[in-house]
Amino acid sequence: METSVPYENDLNLKATELRLGLPGSDENEQQTRNNKRSLPDTPDDLDTKDKSDEAASVAKAQVVGWPPIRSYRKNSLQQKKNEGECAGIYVKVSMDGAPYLRKIDLKLYNGYPELLKALENMFKFTVGVYSEREGYKGSEYEPTYEDKDGDWMLVGDVPWEMFMSSCKRLRIMKGSEARGLTAN
Amino acid sequence: MNYFPDEVIEHVFDFVTSQKDRNAVSLVCKSWYKIERLSRQSVFIGNCYAISPERVIGRFPGLKSLTLKGKPHFADFNLLPYDWGGWVYPWVEALAKSRVGLEELRLKRMVVSDDCLELLSRSFVNFKSLVLVSCEGFTTDGLAAIAANCRYLRELDLQEIEVDDNRGQWISCFPDSCTSLVSLNFSCLKGEINLTALERLVARSPNLKSLRLNRAVPLDTLQKLLMRAPQLVDLGIGSFVYDPSSEAYIKLKATLVKCKSIRSLSGFLEVVPCCLSAIHPVCQNLTSLNLSYAPGIHGNELIKLIRFCRKLERLWILDSIGDRGLGVVAFTCKELQELRVFPSGVDNAAVTEEGLVAISAGCPKLHSLLYFCQQMTNAALITVAKNNSNFTRFRLCILDREKPDPVTMQPLDEGFGAIVQSCKRLRRLSLSGLLTDQVFLYIGMYAEQLEMLSIAFAGNSDKGMLYVLNGCKKLRKLEIRDSPFGNTALLTDVGKYETMRSLWMSSCEVTLGGCQTLAKKMPRLNVEIINEDDQMEFSLDDRQKVGKMYLYRTLVGPRKDAPDFVWTL
Secondary structure, three states: OOOOOOOOOOOOHHHHOOOOOOOOOOOOOOOOOOOOOOOOOOOOHHHHHHHHHHHHHHHHOOOOOOOOOOHHHHHHHHHHHHHHHOOOOEEEEEEOOOOOOEEEEHHHOOOHHHHHHHHHHHHOOOOOEEEOOOEEEOOOEEEEEEOOOOOEEEOOOOOHHHHHHHOOEEEEEEOHHHHHHHOO | OOOOOHHHHHHHHOOOOOHHHHHHHHOOOHHHHHHHHHHOOEEEEOOOOOOOHHHHHHHOOOOOEEEEEOOOHHHHHOOOOOOOOOEOHHHHHHHHHOOOOOOEEEEEOOEOOHHHHHHHHHHOOOOOEEEEEOOEOOOHHHHHHHHHHOOOOOEEEEEOOOOOOOOHHHHHHOOOOOOOOOEEEOOOOOOOOOHHHHHHHHHOOOOOOEEEOOOOOOHHHHHHHHHHOOOOOEEEEEEEOOOOOOHHHHHHHHHHHHOOOOOEEEEEEEEOHHHHHHHHHHHOOOOEEEOOOOOOOOHHHHHHHHHOOOOOOEEEEEHHHHHHHHHHHHHHOOOOOEEEEEOOOOHHHOOOHHHHHHHHHHOOOOOEEEEEEOOOOHHHHHHHHHHOOOOOEEEEEEOOOOOOOOOOOOOOHHHHHHHHHHOOOOOEEEOOOOOOHHHHHHHHHHOOOOOEEEEEOOOOOHHHHHHHHHHOOOOOEEEEEOOOOOHHHHHOOHHHHHHOOEEEEEOOOOEHHHHHHHHHHOOOEEEEEEOOOOOOOOOOOOOOEOOEEEEEEOOOOOOOOOOOOEEEO
16 A cells, blocks of 8 residues: 655644544534535525525526436437427418419427418418318418429418418419318 | 366356466466466456557467457546557557457557557457447448448447547448348447448348447338348437328337337437337346437436336436436436436536435336436435445546535535445445545555545545555555555555556646656566657656656567657656
């Protein structure tokens, strides 16, 4: 066994002594304070403590390697968050008879009503009233979309999230062709 | 045993399989040493820099399976600069030069280049199994080489790896004659994959038991793959997004019912929650479920799923499950042995001490825990310790650093103390929250079987570290960050480090002088100082604090591949 370098005079044997006492029975084990710790002392301190807590937590915010999770896991959850927050789902929108197509970001809308309203504004038309049985009644325009299978579907049948993930492009159909979609 | 011929002793040794036991056997006498080393097939090297490949090959010429670990654990959390080391090429090169008939290579935290994979694929005729965990440095070109050249490949398993420059054609490189696959895991690859080639590969692999797909594999392909491989035991689903009324989905539901062998399920890298009813029939037989990469599955849909999983032994989940969800786990999963709860990054979804207490009360067989939580109390930990003294692995991470018990505002010393006192078979422990030297006193006193300890932002003085070094006789790996332990703690018992694999200390109080003293006294340790940002600039000021120190025992002296920013004292 090597002898310890005398950085301290006190070998501090008591600390390493084995005893039969219950844990915590040595009340003399005083915790030495250092500036890394912030133990609350008395209620009077709480006010000032709150303020320094705030400053501390701002400073605490970013530390390399915390929380300790692998970068692979961090990055893949981050990517999903980004997909959820920042990346838009842009799809082309065509309208029968219109000279050029438009593009919209599906992420901007919370549901079908908002989407339909936006389409109405964009192309200056009105869409009818939606019902599961008869599709859109009251207008010669019907909003449709192409899904991942390549099939043309009526907008509004599936839950919004499902629509968002399967919609490849939108087409506002006009006239008899449109009515054909809902006739069964 | 001197009057038995060698062949008989060798036959007896066939039944001695664990490395620990074989190491013990080899120490009995020269004759046993020789017989053991010539018959050893499987070698585990916990630190690739502790020994050289030439010496391993020299001692074990019959080597068939090699497991290597490279970087220290904290490298996983970006605490180690890129290019620190852990290159596996020299090992593969040495093995290729010798006449070792390598069949299996398992690597963790190592740097693997495409050249290395190419060399590996061409050098060993009987190569069967490649497992890479948390590795880096290669592209799908390297995988293409493995696919193309390893004629009897059984296992290709990639876990938690960031592979850039992804093209899906590597899967087409498996020749038509390759029919031996048992396990294929490419779930971590980010790019597209050639779906037709994948389908044909699965179709010609009758022994395939484990298949983990990446996000680029859509639902209809999944259905086709499952039709070809109803014998699968372990399934990792890539994309699970579809319209529930579509034909593809209805087909999948029917196919899944036929897959009666699936015991392990993971993935759901892309998911629409309302599609999950197809999975319910599979749940009742599951022993292992990993939803930790599926933030899309949460709330009631998740709880519905869990209620079917009565036989679960292993569960990896995100904290979006909440305390309520953990209560359902506690009620349902009575066979649970291992639980890991990862942070999802969504603040109000986090779990607290309540979830942990429920689990400890409901799951008597639980022995392995990794728990990221918002807060923890001493009372909860004491209750957990009372409920369950079986823990072998107990890793608790309170996300808010140095957070005390929110009820009493006390440090968590008593709580962790109760854990180590109760769990006599504890081998691995990770601490967090507000902690003083007291917790280390308890650990030194009670954690007799402890092999690995992770410390972050804890303790008050050198006493803390000394309690651990003095008390934990079986300690092998100690990793410490941002804690006030200095030279006294480091230097009091330098002989201890030769009984351990490694010690990591970063942002502590040790100085350059202290490290130099240690290195001088212990020539069989490599004491590495890792300089980032030219911190130290080799200034030779003894009193300067060391940013990162990593020391490990070694039989081969300072490594020759250390980059400029690593200074071996």
